[in-house]
Amino acid sequence: MKILHTSDWHIGRTFHGHSTLEHLRQVFAALVELVRENDVDVVVVAGDVFDSSMPSAECFSVLSGVLRDIRAAGAAVVMTSGNHDSATRLGFQSEWAGLAGIHIFTRHDQYLEPVTIDDEYGPVDFYGIPYLEPSMLRHHHPEAELRTHEQALTFAMTAVRADAAARESRSVVVSHCFASGVAAQEEASDVERDITSGGLNLVPASVFDGPDYVALGHIHGRSTISDRVRYSGAPLHYSFGEAGKPRGGWLVELDAGGLDTVGWLDLPIPRRLSVLTGELDDLLGSDAFAGFEDDWVAAVITDQVRPMDAMRRLQDRFPHCATLEFRPSVTAETSAATYGERIAGRSDTEIVADFLTHVRNGVGPTEYETALVASVLTEQQVSS
Known part of the structure; x- marks a missing residue:
């Protein structure tokens, strides 16, 4: 079985006030081609399908289009809700979507009902764990101590392992969380809303022991916790903090014994992100910056005196200049004297x-x- 692991689509996300839907459509078209070219059987989306709990009608149209095209390319879909999603909206009519091969996990206890997809070696059980907020989960299980994400996911994974052991088949878990082994402060961008605070949101990788593969979402850069526990990252760059990080997904292959191989498949980057630093006149006139004129640009101006009308002048050369920071190369010394x-x-x-x-x-x-x-x-x- 071939599985394409993706996550954090964030449909509807804006980039410094600019819509990303058209670029996302381009990336989704390339993703569908990867599914077709590599004979992918299942596409996994590990949470944060939408960027907002109240996505627009156009966002739903983008989602419907890519799901239709993935199915037409021959793959089933397994997706979970993330912290940005409304579980109710994303899960609306999921029962009927499942009949069409699009399996959406949004209920807090839906991991108890895996989706089974067969290949030539037999069944593979997919356990989708939607984003589990401890404060909400513990109302359903007052008998358990569920105050941290580690406790919530330990609770869910204990049930998953018991069910998988009874079935004696290969298994894949899909989850949306911060797992230890990732430098969260380095890998997380400003898109993730709940960066770890005091470790309450951090989940040890050992919590996910057992399944043949664990497809994680929430971190926007790809990351390998272990051979069988990975983050795929987002399909687009959604902040300048993500500049330089590859975009794509993991192609996971299962054989009769479980995990066989994992390889990376690149997705196109519709517009690069570049951070340009220098004095304003150099940025505007130097040929060294000619190759960045079609990029998303974050400009850092190092002039000693703040230039007048700098953003407008920058956008004359770099139409997609999105941010401007004034950072003089030499700063005056401060004094404690009155x-x-x-x-x-x-x-x-x-x-x-x-x-x-x-x-x-x-x-x-x-x-x-x-x-x-x-x-x-x-x-x-x-x-x-």
Whole structure:
């Protein structure tokens, strides 16, 4: 059996105010081609199908289109809800979707009802664990201590292992969580809303012992916890923190004995993300930056004095410049002395010059500005 492990589609996500739906359609078209070219049997989506709990009608249209095309390419679909999804909306009419080979796990106890898909070696049981918020799960199980994500997933995986042992067949688990073995602060982007706090959201990889393969979602960069426990990452770059990370999915092959091989399949990147650093004139005029003109650009301006109208000027050359940061290459030293102590014994001209040097990060007044200040102060003294 060939399984394409994906996750975190985030349909409806915007990128600095720009819709990503058209780019996502391009990536989904490529994903369908991968399914067809590699004779994939099952496509897994490990949570965060939508970016919002209230997706628009257009988002549902994008989802319906890619699911229809995956089925037409010959693969079944197994997906779970993530923390961004509304389990109710995503799971609406999932019973009928299952009859068409699209299996959606959204209920808190649905992992007790695996989907069985056969290949030439026999059955493979897919256990979908939707995002389990401990505060909600413990209302259904007051007899258990369910205060952390580790406890919630341990509770679910204990039941999964017992069921899988009784069936004596190969098994795949799909889950949406932060698993230990991933540097969460490094791998997680600003898209994930619940970065680990005090370790309460972190789940030890040992919790997932047992299944032949564990398809994880929630981290937007691909990551390998072990040969059989992996993150695929998101299909698009959704923040500049993800720039440079490959986009794609894991092609997982099961043989008669369980996990056989795992390989990576790349997806196209419709528009690169680039962080450009330099003085504004260099960014606007240097040929060294010509290759970035069609990229999503995060510009870091290092001029000593903040340039006027920098974003508009940048967008003349880089139409997709999305963010601008002013970060002077040299900054003025700060002092703990009081204002009165700093100006004691200094002339008005020197005080104004010091002020300009401070607000310009170490760049003092020009000759023209010095003369202008002196002239104004002289006029003030004469009039008084």
